[in-house]
Each structure stands twice: as C-alpha cells, then as structure tokens.
Amino acid sequence: xxxxxxxxxxxxxNVKVKxxxxxxxxxxxxxxxxxxxxxxxxLEEAIRLKEKGIASEVVTVSIGPQVCxxxxxTGLALGADRAILIESEQAxxxxxxxxxxxxxxxxxxxxxxxxxxxxxDSDNNQTGQMLAALLGWxxxxxxxxxxVKDNEAWVTREVDGGLQTLALTLPAIVTTDxxxxxxxxxxxxxIMKAKRKPIDVIAVADLGxxxxxNVQTIKVTPPAKREAGIKVASVAELVEKLKNEAKVIG
Amino acid sequence: MNVLIYAEHExxxxxxxxxxxxxxxERFAGESHVLVAGDNxxxxxxxVAHLAGVSKVxxxxxxxxxxxxxxxxxxxxxxLASDYDVILAASTTTGKNLLPRVAALLDVNxxxxxxxxxxxxxxxxxxxxxxxxATVKSxxxxxxxxxxxxxxxxxxxxxxxxxxxxxxxxENGQSRFIDExxxxxxxxxxxxADVIISGGRGMQSGENFVLLEGIADKLGAAIGASRAAVxxxxxxxxxxxGQTGKIVAPNLxxxxxxxxxxxxxxxxxxxxxxxxxxKDEDAPIFQVADYGLVGDLFEILxxxxxxx
Numbered sequence: 001x002x003x004x005x006x007x008x009x010x011x012x013x014n015v016k017v018k019x020x021x022x023x024x025x026x027x028x029x030x031x032x033x034x035x036x037x038x039x040x041x042x043l044e045e046a047i048r049l050k051e052k053g054i055a056s057e058v059v060t061v062s063i064g065p066q067v068c069x070x071x072x073x074t075g076l077a078l079g080a081d082r083a084i085l086i087e088s089e090q091a092x093x094x095x096x097x098x099x100x101x102x103x104x105x106x107x108x109x110x111x112x113x114x115x116x117x118x119x120x121d122s123d124n125n126q127t128g129q130m131l132a133a134l135l136g137w138x139x140x141x142x143x144x145x146x147x148v149k150d151n152e153a154w155v156t157r158e159v160d161g162g163l164q165t166l167a168l169t170l171p172a173i174v175t176t177d178x179x180x181x182x183x184x185x186x187x188x189x190x191i192m193k194a195k196r197k198p199i200d201v202i203a204v205a206d207l208g209x210x211x212x213x214n215v216q217t218i219k220v221t222p223p224a225k226r227e228a229g230i231k232v233a234s235v236a237e238l239v240e241k242l243k244n245e246a247k248v249i250g
Numbered sequence: 251m252n253v254l255i256y257a258e259h260e261x262x263x264x265x266x267x268x269x270x271x272x273x274x275x276e277r278f279a280g281e282s283h284v285l286v287a288g289d290n291x292x293x294x295x296x297x298v299a300h301l302a303g304v305s306k307v308x309x310x311x312x313x314x315x316x317x318x319x320x321x322x323x324x325x326x327x328x329x330l331a332s333d334y335d336v337i338l339a340a341s342t343t344t345g346k347n348l349l350p351r352v353a354a355l356l357d358v359n360x361x362x363x364x365x366x367x368x369x370x371x372x373x374x375x376x377x378x379x380x381x382x383x384a385t386v387k388s389x390x391x392x393x394x395x396x397x398x399x400x401x402x403x404x405x406x407x408x409x410x411x412x413x414x415x416x417x418x419x420x421e422n423g424q425s426r427f428i429d430e431x432x433x434x435x436x437x438x439x440x441x442x443a444d445v446i447i448s449g450g451r452g453m454q455s456g457e458n459f460v461l462l463e464g465i466a467d468k469l470g471a472a473i474g475a476s477r478a479a480v481x482x483x484x485x486x487x488x489x490x491x492g493q494t495g496k497i498v499a500p501n502l503x504x505x506x507x508x509x510x511x512x513x514x515x516x517x518x519x520x521x522x523x524x525x526x527x528x529k530d531e532d533a534p535i536f537q538v539a540d541y542g543l544v545g546d547l548f549e550i551l552x553x554x555x556x557x558x
Binding site for chain 1: 260317319320321324342343344346347348349350351352353354355357358359360361362363372376377378379380381382383384385386387388389390423424425426427428429430431432433439441445469477480481487488493494496501502512519522523524525531536537538539540541542543544550553554557558
C-alpha cells in the first residue's frame with residue numbers, strides 16, 4: 001500500500017509572529033520556516049507504517065512556491081521515498097488546495113492519505129475533511145492512534161470529552177493530533193541520502209484545476225492586549241479581591 | 251438569509267453550544283432552523299424547540315446517524331442545503347470534523363473559528379494561534395462557518411418552534427463506530443464552565459492535580475491543563491486549554507504552575523478575570539493576569555482551599 005502525506009511549509013512554531021505595519025498579514029521577512037508540526041507527525045506515522053511492512057511507499061506532496069522544496073527535502077530525509085511539489089506562487093483557498101490534492105490522489109492511487117489536522121499559520125483544520133468529501137472517502141480526524149488491519153484503518157480520535165474509535169474502510173483519510181507519535185530527527189546519513197531522492201515539480205496549470213481565492217483577507221490586526229493587573233501578597237488578599245473587587249466568587 | 255444550525259447532543263441532552271449559535275445566527279436576519287440528527291433524539295428536538303429564535307427544528311432520526319459520524323451527516327446536510335444561505339456549527343471537535351466535509355460537498359469554502367459576524371459575508375477569526383486576528387470576506391455562494399461559541403451569548407428558553415421529521419437515510423458502508431471512552435467527571439465541561447482552574451508543568455505530577463480538585467469542588471469549577479502538563483503525561487489531552495486544545499472564556503480562570511506560553515494564552519486570554527499562581531515572578535502568565543500570586547503552589551493551594 002502506498003501512503004500519501006501532504007505537508008505544508010509554515011512559520012516555525014517557536015517564532016512569535018507579529019502583524020505587519022500595513023495590517024495585511026503577519027511579517028514573515030527573515031523568519032524561520034519549517035514543516036507544519038502536525039504534518040511532521042503525519043509523515044512520522046506513514047514512515048512507521050512502512051517500517052512495519054504495512055506500507056510499501058511513502059510519497060509526500062506540498063503545494064506552494066519553489067522554496068517548499070526545502071520542506072519536501074526534509075521529508076525525504078525523515079524517510080519519505082519521493083516527493084511532489086505542486087508549484088503555485090499565490091496561495092489558493094482551502095477548497096482549491098483540497099481539489100489539487102484530489103488530483104494528486106487520482107494520479108498516485110494511495111491506500112491511505114495522512115495529513116496534519118491543522119496548519120499552525122491559517123489554523124483552519126479543513127483540508128483532510130475536504131479531501132475526504134471530494135474523494136468520497138471515509139475520514140478519521142484528530143487521530144491519537146492508528147492501526148491498519150484487514151483492509152481497514154482503525155483510528156482512535158481525540159474528541160471533546162474523551163476518545164472515539166472508528167474503523168474506516170480503505171482507502172481513507174486520517175488527520176493527526178499531537179499525541180499520535182513523536183517525530184524523529186533526520187540523521188546526517190539520511191540527510192545526505194535525501195539529496196538524491198526525486199522531487200517532481202508540477203505547475204498548478206498543468207493539473208487543469210481551477211484555483212480560486214474565494215476567502216479574501218480584508219485586514220489583519222494584533223489581538224486586543226490584556227493589561228497586567230496587580231500582584232497580591234497572600235492567599236487571604238487574593239480571596240478578598242476575588243470576592244469584593246472582581247466579584248467572581250461568592 | 252436563512253440559517254441552518256447543526257445541533258450537538260449526547261445521551262439525549264442538547265449541548266449548550268446550540269443556544270449560542272442561535273445568537274450568532276441572529277446577525278443574518280433570516281429564519282433559523284436547527285438540525286438534530288441521531289438514532290434516538292426526539293427529546294433533544296424538544297429541547298431545541300424551546301430555544302428563542304428557532305423557527306423550525308428538523309429531526310433526522312435513524313440508526314445511520316448514530317454517533318453523528320461525518321460521512322452520513324454531511325450527506326444529509328448537503329441535501330438540505332439548497333434551502334439555506336448559511337450553515338453554522340460550533341468550533342468543537344464535532345463541528346470541525348463535520349463542516350469542512352459539508353463545505354466541500356457544496357463546492358464552497360468553510361471559515362473556521364468565527365468570533366464576530368460583521369456583515370452577512372464578512373467575518374472575524376483568529377489565526378497564528380491567536381497572535382493575529384483576520385477580517386475575511388467570503389465570495390462563496392453559501393457561507394459555511396464554525397463558530398467559537400465562547401464569543402457569543404446564549405439565547406433564552408422562550409421559544410416554541412415546530413418540529414419536523416425528516417425521512418432521509420444515508421447508509422454508511424465506509425466508517426464503523428467501534429467504541430468510545432468518555433472521561434467521567436461530575437464537574438462542568440471546560441467549554442461551558444463559569445470557573446476553571448488549570449494546572450501546568452509546575453504541578454510536577456498527575457497525582458498532584460488532586461490539589462486542584464478540592465478548590466474546583468468549592469468553586470463549581472472545571473479542571474484544565476496546559477499543553478506542557480499534557481505532554482508530560484500528567485493528565486489526558488481533553489483537559490488541554492490552548493491553541494491546540496480547548497478555547498475557553500470563563501468568568502474566572504485560575505492558572506496554577508503555568509508559565510503562560512503563547513499557545514496556552516491563545517486558549518484562555520478572553521477570560522473575564524485571570525488569576526496566576528506561579529513561583530517564577532517573571533513568568534509571562536503574570537502579564538495577562540488580573541491578580542498574580544508569586545509563591546510555591548504546594549503551599550498556596552491548601553491555603554486557598556481552606557479560605558474559600
């Protein structure tokens with residue numbers, strides 16, 4: 001079985017982003033970029049399935065400008081067998097991304113597509129579910145455990161109030177939550193080896209998919225700042241303030 | 251513009267989000283219909299019918315909707331969608347699982363985590379973990395939105411809507427429910443609680459969370475945790491407050507042994523009053539706290555419990 005893992009190039013999760021002066025977006029000049037952490041978990045899970053002999057090939061794909069090859073190269077160093085870049089200078093909307101990925105799925109015919117549950121820049125949490133809808137495949141979102149057996153994927157999902165386990169008939173879509181696994185680091189020999197692995201570059205136009213931007217950003221602002229309050233000296237003073245000043249306890 | 255709201259329920263009880271979605275729906279100045287789907291949900295439909303602002307409750311009762319799995323429920327909503335301009339669900343794990351699937355079936359985008367509805371096509375939502383707030387305009391023919399219910403008030407229980415049964419069935423041969431483990435708790439749910447007390451890495455172990463329980467009992471509070479405490483294995487992930495966990499806005503939020511990483515602040519900074527208890531007086535949590543108490547939480551917590 002082939003596994004496809006779409007990954008996204010995003011600002012590194014350690015970077016504290018700031019809104020730009022024009023209020024059109026966040027300032028990304030000279031900011032460190034990385035594979036979206038949830039996508040890295042997806043890649044790790046696919047590589048582990050290959051190491052267990054369940055998957056035969058792991059293909060990773062990204063959509064974006066040429067520089068996304070950096071993240072695809074990291075994916076290859078982590079253990080993906082080959083990579084595809086769908087080259088697009090402008091940022092398509094989430095539905096268009098899902099349509100482009102559907103085309104990749106139709107070309108590649110994977111048995112399983114594993115994606116991160118959300119990207120830490122747009123925070124949308126949509127792509128996996130949309131791709132599942134477009135393909136007519138079942139979906140197991142927010143996975144904290146994944147087992148493949150008898151042509152089914154058993155997915156334990158992190159849901160409000162607990163865990164839910166579903167059995168999905170393959171082919172299926174799985175999106176990853178934080179606790180699914182801890183991704184490995186790429187070793188130096190694997191980084192060297194990755195330089196020889198192939199990255200296919202396909203222009204968006206060649207896929208024949210109409211790409212839209214139907215969600216327009218009008219304005220971006222920093223969040224309302226909360227003012228620091230006061231320090232209290234004792235538990236007694238805290239309780240007194242909560243009762244009589246803030247009036248939030250009886 | 252007419253609005254379809256997806257109602258979440260569990261064990262025959264309507265969840266609190268629907269009452270908040272109804273006040274968000276008022277912004278579209280049309281009729282609000284609420285869909286209840288499940289295998290045994292007549293009682294839920296009656297609870298919905300009493301909420302103010304509901305003009306019709308649609309009930310789809312069939313075993314195919316048991317556990318409200320995304321595959322059949324998204325097909326059901328797709329079938330109903332031609333009568334509506336707007337489709338709303340809460341930004342819960344259920345809403346986030348379902349609504350993007352619905353949007354893609356309808357060939358439109360979905361807008362996540364809406365905190366303000368400015369006009370019928372312009373919405374405000376946080377991104378970059380709440381470090382930036384975007385105002386976005388949707389050019390799509392239908393607006394499909396998940397709503398951060400903490401940003402909206404609940405409507406009152408003064409309604410008397412008509413209940414209409416649907417007979418649509420979408421058999422699901424693709425996904426099978428296996429089991430479910432619910433975290434049992436007598437306490438309120440995090441997203442619905444008036445008071446929350448959360449522990450971080452400073453709690454040092456899962457056992458020490460018992461120090462929060464006595465205080466939670468006295469305040470009728472829910473217990474939460476930071477991602478650091480979850481990653482350290484102290485408590486399960488469904489207690490996590492933050493960008494990658496639950497977004498909360500209670501009247502009182504007490505952060506204990508939590509440093510105040512950006513990703514945690516993104517989940518709780520809209521709380522009315524924030525209290526921070528931390529031994530490090532330079533911890534960033536104090537920059538957002540209304541009341542800060544510097545000291546050893548293992549000494550402070552028993553005192554606090556005694557004095558409440």
